[in-house]
Structures are given as C-alpha cells and as structure tokens.
Amino acid sequence: MSANMGTDSTPAHGAGADETLRAWRTGIDTYQEPVVYMRRDCAVCRSEGFTTQARVQLTARSGSIVATLSVVDGPWLGHGIAGLSEAAWTSLRPQPGEWLTVSHAPVLESLSHVRAKVYGHRLDAGAFSAVIGDIAAGRYSDLHLATFITACAGDRLDLDETVSLTRAMIDVGERLDWGRDRVVDKHCVGGLPGNRTTLLVVPIVAACGLTMPKTSSRAITSPAGTADTMEVLAPVDLDIAAMRRTVESTGACIVWGGSVRLSPADDILIRVERPLDLDSEGQLVASVLSKKAAAGSTHVLIDLPVGPTAKVRSAEAAKTLGRRLIEVGRAIGLQVALRVTDGLQPVGRGIGPALEARDVLAVLRREADAPDDLRQRALRLAGDILELGGAAPEGHGLRLAAEVLADGRAWSKFAAICEAQGGLREVPLASHRQVVEAPSGGRITAIDNRVLSRAAKLAGAPKAPAAGVDVHARLGDVVQAGQPLFTLHAQAPGELAYARQYVDARPPIFQISEVS
Template sequence: MSLGSHSVMQGDNTLRAWRTGIDTYQEFVVYMRRDCPACRSEGFTTQARVLLSAAGQRSIVATLSVVEAEWLSSGDAGLSESAWAALGAQPGEPITVSHAPPLYSLSHVRAKVYGHKLGDTEFAEVISDVAAGRYSDLHLATFVTACAGDRLDLAETVSLTKAMIAAGDRIDWGRQPVVDKHCVGGLPGNRTTLLVVPIVAACGLTIPKTSSRAITSPAGTADTMEVLAPVDLDIASMRRAVERTGACIVWGGSVRLSPADDVLIRVERPLDLDSEGQLVASVLSKKAAAGSTHVLIDLPVGRTAKVRSEAAATSLGRRLQEVGAAIGLHVSLRLTDGEQPVGRGIGPALEARDVLAVLQGAANAPDDLRQRALCLAGDILEMGGVVPAGSGLTLANQVLADGRAWARFQDICAAQGGMREIPVAPHRQAVDAHASGRIVSVDNRVLARAAKLAGAPTAPAAGIDVHARLGEYVEKGQALFTLHSQAPGELAYAMSYVASRPPIFQISPTGESQ
C-alpha cells in the first residue's frame, strides 16, 4: 500500500515527505521509487548522495535507496527515522531533491588511504563534513579504516583531536581547575564515575561529567545514571546543574560537544577496529569541549579487557598525555586491574544498585567498586590541588564514610530532574559451577555478551549478578552468577548462549591457571 495517494506534485525534483518508520541507526536514508520524476530527471541510482531541502532552508544530505515495490508512491520520498528527525519535515510536506554538492574533503580521505599524512587543514575539512552529516556510512568506514591501527602518528592525532573540538560547541566554565575522568572501558560493572563525581564535587572541585551510552557493552555510564536520574540534558540545563552542585553526570549525545566523534563511533564499533589515535582523539576532544582542564584516565589492564597488557597501557597512556599537553589538557593516568568484573552488577539497574550501596555505606556494598572509586577520586583531589600528593585517598574515604558524597549525589540527581526508583527484573536464573575448585580466570567479554543477550542495556533491569570472584574456592553446583531479564524469551536466549560457550569462569582443582 502506498504511503501517499495524491497525484504527483509539480516539478520533477519535488516530492512529498513521508516517514517510513525504518531505523537506519542514525544514518540519513531516503527511499524513492525508481520511476519517480526525480530519479528519472536527475539520474539518481542506489547509494547516490542526495540533498533534501524543506521549507525554511532546512536541508540534509541522505543516501538513496531505490524502491521497486508498491508501498511507496512515485510522488513520495520516504525518510528513515534519523533523516525524518533531522530534516524536521511534516507528513506530505513538499521537499526538493537534488544532487549533493561535491565533497572536496574526500580527496584527503583518499590520500590517507594511500598512506599520505594529513595536517591541520585536511583533518579540519574532513571532520567539518563528518559533523555536518555530509559523509555516507561508506565514506565514514573508509576514513575510519584509513586511520586505524598505527596509521595516525602523534602530529596527526593532535590535528584530528583539534579538528574534532573545533567542529562542535565548547563550554567555558569561567574557573579553573575543571576536572574530569574517563575509563577506556572493556571491564563489566566498572561504574566508578557515579561514585567519583559526588566525592570530588563534595570537596569543592568542579566536575561536569559527560558520559556515553552503551553501544557494544551491557551498560554505559549514562545508561546506569539514567536509572537513577534524567541524563538527557541540554547545555543550559547542564550548566544549571553544575552551578547548583559543582557537578553533573549527563549523556554526551544530548549536548553538541565533539559531534563528529559520535558519528565516527557509529561505524567504528560495528567494524571492531582498534585505533589508538582515534581513541585518544575521541576521549580528549570531548574532555576539552566540556571545558575540562585536568583529566584522569583509568586504564584497566586484563587478558579480556580492552587493554591487554601493561606495555599497551603504557603506550596508550603516553599518547594520551602527549596529545593532552598539545591541546592544553593536563592528563594523569591510573592503571587498574582488568582481569574480572567490578562490583556484582552488570547492566544499568544492577550497577545502579551497587553504586547506591556504596554511597549509603551498606554492609553488603561491593568493596572492590568502593576501593577502586576511592583511589580514582583521591587521584583527582590531588590533581585538582585540594590536598597534597599522597593525601587524596584519605580525604576521599572520609567524604564517602561521613555521608557527604551520598548527600551530594542526591543533590546532583535533584538538579538533573529528580531521583528515580531502581527497576527489578522479574525473571532470573543462576548459572552454577561445573566443578569444584578455585576460580583462576573470568572471560569478561563473554560475560558482557551474556548480559546483553539477557536484554541489557535496552531493558534496564536486565543483566548479570556476579556471585564469585577470582581466587575464591567454589563447590560444584554453587551459583557463579545469576542472569536477570525482563522477558522470559531473552532469559532463555542468554542461557542458551552461556551453555554453548566454554565456561566463563575457569575453575582449577589445584588453583593453578589452566
């Protein structure tokens, strides 16, 4: 059935806008019939880049998919969900369709493909077009691949970082220092940000934290915080929260800070390409854009974490510090244990539960999460000049123990729209030890995958509760972890995945690594 039933509009390149309801994961896509006037007159074919213009000078560049079926009228242009939102069209509104202007910055991408080095001007032109939505996903994938591996040297990484900062907004807080932290990731349950921020803010430092949502993990910091309070704040609301409390924990996608990074991440993750240069540019561009002057980077090191060895952590840390210095950021590092999950919960609600337990001083609060957060907070307090070197951990401990951190966290939640109740999953099933012995390794990646199959982070109450730790002795049949799901089908799917894999927890009767 056609989306529209009116006669074809006047003008070969004028069509009616219709919302298709198709999710193309943020890529702008337009659907047009092969026999529509615009395709015939302009010679459009599938994968063409076309300029869509609506009233009031609104326009976007989209990738064309040609339709042969009858569900779309020859007088209509069907827009994907992301294209519909970006163009801001109304149903049936006339839009003009024309060839997109040529992208001269693609010559720089081609040069990079052939091994040439790019400078400030070239990266600025590429990133400007990326941020403006002028690149198709094919173009983006080419650029990401050309820069992957070791193909960005220090100078190029600095140029890319500067270009990504310049392509978006930049906040000036009118004060110094402004502190921040970032974890390079790869470790389930490592939700220290929600503890570090209130501890640091309670000591008088300014810490405006913009965080990401999960793309390939069971929960991002923004997903976990959203269980407890709104995170979808604009810059004005973010400013108000920081003025009231000295801090915020918001979703970075709701503020236009380093917007090109959000676009690049969209294609980096499915490609699963590791790129030290792009990681550094991604992290530091967002910190600089958020107005930070001092940043602490948490580098978890483990066999199934993102950073696999101390040598890799040292290399990445050096690059972070060198690029930070080049753009005016003071970067400090802390290498942490990445061999097993942090805390007990994996997934937004379960991680939020752990965070509140630590903040409230509950007897059953996970001590590894507490200690890791205290160390990071202590580093930031020293970095920000609140206490002399060596005294940060003591102050952080005091602020958490006497309730100041919990009080400040409640203030932050109130400033962002109010604290929420944590949801609980109705469906659960334990996974038991296959043998008696000592736990000698944990596969973080497979554990995270199981939590995702259980529904996390889309279903916020879904995930995994971990009951056993490295080095502990377990009996055969003892519960190692429990899957939580909001739907029985997802629970069965996750359980089937776990059963099909080698044991996530490796158990040795002798206690020696296998």
C-alpha cells in the same frame, strides 16, 4: 500500508515537479543514519539516475539534509512520496506532506583524504579538519564513516595525526568555559565490565568543592556506558543551558555528551564504531580528550585497567597508551594524569545499566552488602582527582574521599545532581533471569571479561536497561559444583535464550582449577 497523501499541494517555489516529492514519516529506525525511501519508478529517480546507496540532498522550508537513498519496488510507498526514516525526519523537521526538493548531494572533496589514508598516507591538520567538518555536518554516509574509522584503526595514526584529529573534533563543536583555573574530569578507557566508578567519583569530588562537569559516552563495545547507567537514575539528555544550571547549583553533572554538541563528530563516529566493534588507540585518545577539552576541563585523570581480556592487555600497552594521552593532552592544553588499575575481573556485581546503577546506589547509601571492590576503586580514583585538583595535599586524597563517602556527603551530592538533572528514578528489574552454575568444584583462576560482556549484550544490554549479568563469584573463590557463578537478566525471553545459547557454546567464562 501505503503512504496516503492528498494532491492539493503544489511544489515549492522554484522547483519543478520532476525534482519534488512529498514528505512522509515512515517510522523506520535506521540507527541515526538519515535514510530516504523513493520508488524506483518515480520521476526523480528516473530523471536523476538515482540508485540505492546514492547520497541525495533533501530541502524543505526548515532547511536541508543529506540522506542515503533506498529504492523501493513494493506497493507500500505511494507515488510522488519520499519516505523519511526517523533519523531523516527528526533532522529535517518537515511538515507532513510538505514538498521536498530532491537533488544530488554536493561532491565531498574531503573523501580524497579518506582514500589517501586507506592507502597508508599521513594526513595533515587541514585534511583532518576537512574530514571532521563534513562528518559533523552529516555529509558522510555510514559507509564513508566505516571507511574512515577502519583506515585510522590499529596503529595507523601517529602522534601528530592524533593531535590534529583531536583538535579538529574540538573545533567543530562548542567549547565550554567555566571561568575557573581548575576544572577536573576523569575517564576510563574501558574494557572492564561493571567499572562504573564515575557515578561515585563525581559526587565525592564535587562534595569537596571541585568543579566536575562530566560528559559521558554511551556504550561503544560494552554492555553499558556511563551515560547509559546514569540514565537509569536520572535524565542525561541535557542541553548546554541545563548542564550549566546543574553545574552551577551542584558543582557537577553527569550527562550524555551527544546532547550538548561537545565534539559532535565523536558521537557520529561512535555510532559506527559500535557495530564495527572497533575502538583503536588514536581514535580513542582523540575521542576522550576532545570531549574533555570541549567540556572545559583543565585537569583529567585517566583510568587504565590492564588485563588479558580487558581493552588494555599488558603493562607495556598501558604505558604506550598513557604516553599518547599525556602528549596529546599537553598539545591541546590539558594536564593528564594516569592510574593503571587491575583489569583481571569485573568490578562490582552488575554488568548492564540497571544492575550497575544498583551497585552504585548501594555504595553511596553505605549499604552493608555494597560491592567493596567498586567502593575501593572509586575511592582511589577520587583521591587522585582531589589531589590533582588541589582539594587535598599529596598523599591525603584517599583519606578525604573515604570520609566524604562515609559521612553521607557523597550520597547527598549525588541526590542533588540527579534532582538538578530532572529527578532520581527507580531502578528497573528484569522480567526474565537464568542462573549459570559451576560445572565442577574448585578455585576460580580466571574470568573472561570479553565473553561475559558479550553475554550481557546478547541478553539485551544496554538498549534494554534492566538486561545484563549479575556476577556471584570472584577470582580466588572456591566454589562447589552447581554453585551459581552468574545470573543472566533479560527483558525478553528470546534474548535470555540467545544469551544462554552463546554462553553454552563458548569455553567456560570462569576457569575453575582443582584445589590442591
């Protein structure tokens, strides 16, 4: 359907007719990248020589944005109209039919630093500040972002560069101050499906009197991030004022970092890292620690799961990453502690936002069939934080954490946090399920975390909250042929079939050996 606009408006003051087009909301989702659609035969394209992928500046009464151009030949876009994607429309906020001034985007001097990094040169603090400043301002296209991310991937950022990148990411956003000597936080580097300990650790720690303003990311390469799982249970898109109210009333929060503009460049980078499936060491450290510092934390515990199919593959890799986290933390004023954990198999039973939320609630409510591995892992991490934050003497944190969970204080605190963030929600259920059975009998000797996570993503997680995988067997279990290993959950039959097709085409996710 063509955009249908009247012709009674006149161009904005100071703009000629060949520089203006009228705003039309297309309703097209371009995954948070502002995109503008213009006819190839429109006066602006002809006069300015615009082509597809050009970066153009759109100016309305509400302000200006830079968007990526897509040129249209079909009849669905009317003459004299600029079609705005959802991301462009919500960023610019024009009135329907308002005249927009269209011009070339300003030249980005910081791209010279990106090109230098592509060719292997080191960047100094000023270069990172320029690049991150332009990223946070929305001046980089997804192509520019992908280039920067790739140029910094692998081991291409040394310690000084990682510190500079982290500081630059802190500087472009807001930084909270809670007026306390100790503000605690935790983070898991990821790669272990179902490892949703944060939703247990935060209420345990807050119930002991510590302040823990937890800002979390959505999934990058996993079937669910902490924010995705928490969003199943309560709103996470809080602004800073709402976040402060929640922390002041409960001592803690669990919110999405992207909604509070803490290290906003990180959320933009994560958006492109997700489809690239890249999460390199230097960028990981900068991402994690910039968010912690911006949220006002002083003491941070990092969970490093280690396993052959986890993100951190070996003890040596954990040592290297851990050293980088501690050194960068020290440089920006954070005290960082580490816990290296078992990353050989999924944690809990659920993989995907709703299934993980179900496991969390089972542990908090002390249900008899709650996954004990999730409970024990969360208690150890909470114990470490209680000691790090001074709420428990050294060696006594685990006992205190277990008491707080067992007597219901953790559940009461979690319910209070959810209420303060907008109210506790019901966990959704998937409409479509399919069981994957053991092809033969024997003992489970290995589980491929990466392939299992991929199956959960193909089933629809995390965008479809109820989608994912429910795991029924664990390492060391003896199973019979035909016994359920896991169940695929999907909210659409096509996604269920796609996930099952992927599972069937891969080597077995669960390795089963004969019992001797």
